[in-house]
Amino acid sequence: MPEEPPKQTEYQSTVFPTWCPGCGDFGIWGSLKNSLVSLNLHPWQFVVVFGIGCSGNMADFFHAHGFHALHGRGIPNATAIKLTNHTLPVIIVAGDGDTYGEGMGHFIAAARGNHDITVIVHNNQVYGLTTGQSAPTTTKGTKTKSTPGGTIEIGVNPMALAISSGATFVSRAFSGDMAHTAGLIKQAVEHKGFALVDILQPCVTFNRINTYDWYRQRVYKLDDEGYTPTDRTKAFAKALEEEKIPLGIFYREEKPAYHEEVTALKEKPLVEQSISSIDLAPALEEFL
Numbered sequence: 344m345p346e347e348p349p350k351q352t353e354y355q356s357t358v359f360p361t362w363c364p365g366c367g368d369f370g371i372w373g374s375l376k377n378s379l380v381s382l383n384l385h386p387w388q389f390v391v392v393f394g395i396g397c398s399g400n401m402a403d404f405f406h407a408h409g410f411h412a413l414h415g416r417g418i419p420n421a422t423a424i425k426l427t428n429h430t431l432p433v434i435i436v437a438g439d440g441d442t443y444g445e446g447m448g449h450f451i452a453a454a455r456g457n458h459d460i461t462v463i464v465h466n467n468q469v470y471g472l473t474t475g476q477s478a479p480t481t482t483k484g485t486k487t488k489s490t491p492g493g494t495i496e497i498g499v500n501p502m503a504l505a506i507s508s509g510a511t512f513v514s515r516a517f518s519g520d521m522a523h524t525a526g527l528i529k530q531a532v533e534h535k536g537f538a539l540v541d542i543l544q545p546c547v548t549f550n551r552i553n554t555y556d557w558y559r560q561r562v563y564k565l566d567d568e569g570y571t572p573t574d575r576t577k578a579f580a581k582a583l584e585e586e587k588i589p590l591g592i593f594y595r596e597e598k599p600a601y602h603e604e605v606t607a608l609k610e611k612p613l614v615e616q617s618i619s620s621i622d623l624a625p626a627l628e629e630f631l
């Protein structure tokens with residue numbers, strides 16, 4: 344008998360979100376579930392790695408095979424899972440602080456390797472869970488709890504960072520537009536290689552600048568102007584736009600994913616390989 348298609352409720356855990364009412368995390372949560380339905384993936388057919396933050400708290404509100412990683416360490420956990428069983432779609436859900444701050448080195452390394460993972464970033468431009476300190480994405484001069492005189496550093500540009508690091512699917516969404524966000528997540532998961540969906544997510548409690556209205560006055564869709572995401576130079580130009588905020592796929596490229604270039608994984612996934620015939624004695628003797 345053919346398997347029933349998944350239903351949204353399958354990804355529902357028994358815990359209702361503890362996010363503040365109106366938080367943009369709700370829109371990302373709903374969009375992710377909608378995209379998984381359209382990808383025809385049941386909860387046991389993919390893995391989600393969660394970071395630490397309000398965003399990563401989704402681990403409690405989501406029913407699937409998952410792992411709640413340390414702050415900044417979602418990406419290395421995800422690449423390890425992918426290399427162990429590269430038939431599984433692997434998704435990461437983490438904050439902008441987690442991904443572009445403590446996890447920045449891992450982000451660049453995984454993008455350079457074109458690891459076949461989907462990184463979903465809740466970009467609220469603050470540290471939400473720890474109550475509103477500045478994040479790596481905070482715009483220069485912004486006053487936050489940790490920067491009462493305004494931030495001195497410039498903000499990280501996630502689109503430019505991803506494009507220059509070798510990511511092969513680079514996109515931006517807005518959590519206030521769930522249909523568009525779900526469509527981008529779906530395409531990112533389908534993409535073979537390192538895929539970023541940076542999602543602009545209002546933190547209604549600690550970020551009173553980048554509100555839903557603020558975004559609605561500035562965002563526009565790249566698709567609406569007939570933009571094609573195949574030219575790196577044009578993608579950089581879009582990444583540097585500031586007055587208006589482009590949404591959609593900035594850059595997309597087809598090339599081999601990391602696991603496809605590892606000789607030992609060419610025949611079958613690591614998890615299906617037998618290690619009983621391997622003599623571990625010489626290695627143990629050398630290292631113990």
Ligand SMILES: Cc1ncc(C[n+]2csc(CCOP(=O)(O)OP(=O)(O)O)c2C)c(N)n1
Nearest residue numbers: 395396397398414438439440441470471472
């Ligand atoms: C290794 C480590 N460093 C720092 C922290 C403290 N910490 C917890 S959440 C967080 C920031 C969360 O901000 P972000 O990643 O943007 O996620 P958000 O809460 O905004 O969704 C920090 C610094 C931690 N738990 N572990």
Ligand code: SF4
Nearest residue numbers: 363366397471546547
């Ligand atoms: S603190 Fe901000 S990011 Fe965290 S749940 Fe509340 S509104 Fe959302």
